[in-house]
Amino acid sequence: MAKKRFSFSKPFLFTALAGLFVFIIVSAVFMRYIFSGLPPVYEMEEYTPSLTTKVYDRNNKLIHEFSIEKRSMVPLEDIPVDLQNAVVAMEDRDFFKHAGFSIRGIFRALLHDLVTGRAKQGASTLTQQLSRGVFLTQEKKLIRKIREIILAIQIEHQFSKREILQLYLNEIYLGSGAYGVKAAAKKYFDKELSEITTGEAALLVGLIPAPGRYNPFANPAVARQRRNLVLDVMHEQNYINDEELAAAKAEELPTKQPAPEKKPGLYFIEYIRRILEPKYGMDVLWKAGLNIYTTIDIEQQALAEEIMDKKLQEYDEQVAKGLGIEIDPNDSEADAPTPTSEEEPTEAEPETKADYPRLQGAFMVRDVKTGAVRVLVGGRGFSESKFNRATQAKRQPGSSFKPYVWMAALQKGYTPATLVKDLPTMFYYDGRNWRTFDENADLYSLDLAKQPFIASKDFNVWVPQNYGGRAEGWVTLRKGLEKSKNLVAVNLIDAVSPRAVIQVARKAGLTANLPNVPALALGVSVVQMDEHLAALTTFANGGIHTDNYYIERVEDANGRILEQHIPLETAAFSPQHAYLLINMMKGVTQRGSGAYVGRLGRNIAGKTGTTQSHRDMWFVGMTPSTAAAAWMGYDDDTSHENGARFTGSTTARWWTEIMEQILKDEPNDDFAVPEGISFSYINPITGKLAMPTDRNKFLEAFITGTEPQSF
Structure with missing residues (x-):
């Protein structure tokens, strides 16, 4: 009997093949799904984890790191x-x-x-x-x-x-x-x-x-x-x-997490973050391992912060003593009310912890010729307030604005020996313009002359005064600046026009809103320190304006340069006019309101500034290579008039203490005399050529051809 062979039926084969096909399809889809979630091999080969962006000072010293993840390879x-x-x-x-x-x-x-x-x-x-x-x-x-x-x-x-x-x-x-x-x-x-x-x-x-x-x-x-x-x-x-x-x-376990190191330059770091983060994006700045080479000198920055805080604390103690308040000299961390940034909102500041006023300050140093910023102190205590008073605050410059007025006068043909009026002048507003009251050769006293205007609602009257109230009649243009005479300033701006002064300030680099009024001469407009310093530095740089800059170059993690500073210079004033002004500003630190600076024994041109009611105190000073500005005041605009009566001369004192250290390795060069400048001995009272017998004759600079011709 023949054996029966086993055979598959067609339905069974069809079912098996169909099942196998489905299995293959499902497996393929599953594997595709699995592999679709994997990165390609080349990404693994090129993988770089989130890196730390490093910030360096001018001497290539690491001063800060930007990183969301604290990581180093x-x-x-x-x-x-x-x-x-x-x-x-x-x-x-x-x-x-x-x-x-x-x-x-x-x-x-x-x-x-x-x-x-x-x-x-x-x-x-x-x-x-x-x-x-x-x-x-x-x-x-x-x-x-x-x-x-x-x-x-x-x-x-x-x-x-x-x-x-x-x-x-x-x-x-x-x-x-x-x-x-x-x-x-x-x-x-x-x-x-x-x-x-x-x-x-x-x-x-x-x-x-x-x-x-x-x-x-x-x-x-x-x-x-x-x-x-x-x-x-x-x-x-x-x-x-x-x-x-x-x-x-x-071994003992660590018991206390290391305290964050108190680092100098945090206001500077925050400023460059504001520059770079919008440009590159947060991910690149914080994760891409950039190398940022800046202009700051971190050693100078550290000493500037230390000295400013020490001096302002001493002034705080003077104010407190005058108010009958006993304070702990070590209580330098007390908070004063602080404004918020105009650029971005900040969290509410903590309530004031001290029962005495606390001064704030700002300090800035830049290279005269290039504009490279070496020091940027935005306040006392970055942890207390990130508001940068050097780059964000708008304060009245007071008399530190006067160099713009003097430059406008020089451009109108004045010389340092020109006699200018140091006499009381009454200005009145007729509803459209400010006008000067002509007292007709002093036939009427100003007090009597202004009475009709006071009674009228259609007129405003302004009678400026010198600090201390003393007027000398007529003085040279030089003496008016050295002694920071308000009456000279307002009579000058009346003579040359506020619009001419505004044009000078614009050419120098100020972008602030400047009102077309006589009071502009006394610095009633508000300016930022960084702009004010850059503008005044234009005069020290032979009339050439350069903007402040903070970053030399930025490199990616592989050393490729992403950006590099390109110098840009603008000829704003003639070198002759710039020299005449800067030579007069040297007199401010030798015989004038900034004479305390003279103890440095250097050729420094400068200007003090004190605003009404002593709310803002400034000093801006320059050597041929280095310029620096200092400001002090209260964030809430508190007046010093009834307290210690600090002035711009007070600010000049701690400016001097800081700059003594910063300038110690800088040669004591004088400002270069450009072609077209000549010197003549003059009588400092009459402004005319000095007689051989004059005992107080002064060697004055002139644009050749404008020297006095008579004795």
Whole structure:
């Protein structure tokens, strides 16, 4: 009897083939889905973690770092061997043997998932942890786990074990905003990575699974237990011997997080952040590892901050004493009311902690010729108020505005020896313009003459006075500036017109709103320190204007230059007029209101400024190479009139103390005399040529051809 052969029926074959086809399609779709969530290999090869942007001063000294993640990349050879061994021992003892994943670990994790019904994050190799930390999310799903393993295999294929370990140690998050072992060493121990001990290395590795839980500052007992566990595992795997184990366990844990270093230049740093963040975006500035080379001299910055704060604290104590208030000399952290930035809103400032007024100040230094800003002090205490009084505050310049008036007079044909009126003058407003009252050669006293105007609602009357109330009649243009005579200033602006003064200020570099009124001569408009300093520096630079600048160049992480400062000069005034003005401003520091500066024994041109009721006190001074401006006052515009009566001469005192240090290595050069300038001895009272017998004759500068011709 013949055997019956087994055969498949057609329906069965069709069903099997269809099932196989569906399986292949489903598998293909699933694998496509899996691989679609993985980065391409070239991205892994080019991967660069979020880096720290570094800021350098003019001498290439690192002064600040911008980073959302506190991270620094360190080559493996610079990472202590104990730290490398601790990571391998604790996190992946088979690291140098596997191909990116552990079969035993995967089965253990899968079994746990099946039993508990929830995903388990453990059982990952260093390579898997790296793939998850760099490229994948932290969600605990099976799909992510599969992608993690595939990516780990690719990483093992593309990188050596040493490269993987190096990347892992620089990438791992260790709590408190610290990414990578170098940042963590600084954060927890205030040490360089090369200085950490075996016990400290074990503590850092112990943080990896749960930085918050094992934080030594928050949970010292748990942190110690975890550190000792890491040390025990290292000992079991023969990375350390018995003596090293005992010594490491005996080490004390850090008990207090290192206090942030009080760094100088924070107002400057904030200013360049405002410049660069809108230009490059937050991600690039904070994460791309830029190198920013700035103009600041951090040593000069530090001493300027220290001296200004010390002097203003002394003045605070004088004011408090005058008010009958006893204060602690060390109470320099008290807050005064502070304004908010006009550029962006800030959080409400803390309530005033002191029961006495607290002065604020600003100080700025720049290079006369280039405009490079060397020092920028925006106030006392960046932590108290980020409002930058050098670049954001708008204050009245007072008499420090007068050089613009004097320049307008020079351009109208005045000379330093020209006699100008130092007599009371009454200005009245007729509803359209300010006009000068002609007292008809003093036939009427101004007090009598102004009475009809006072009674009329259609007229406003203004009668300016010199500081101290004394008028000399007629003085030379030079003496009017040296003694900062208000009556000379208002009579000058009346003669040359406020519009001419505004044109001078605009050419010098001021962009502030300047009213077309006689009071402009006394600095009633508001200006920013940075603009005011740059504008006045134009006169010291032979009439050439250069804008302030703060950044020399910006490079990307690979050293490619993204931007570089390009000098831009504008010829604003003739070198002859600029020299005449700056030569008169030298007299301010030799015989005038800024004479305190003369103790430096240098050729310094300057101008003091004190506003009405002593609300703002200025001094701006310049050598041929360096210019600096100082301001002090109260943020809430409190008057000093009834207190210590500080003036611009007061500000000149601490300006001098700071600049004595800043200028100590600068040659004592004088301002260069341009062609077309001649010198003649004059009588400083008459403004005419000096007689041979004159005892107080003065050597004055003139544009050639404008010298006095008579005695």
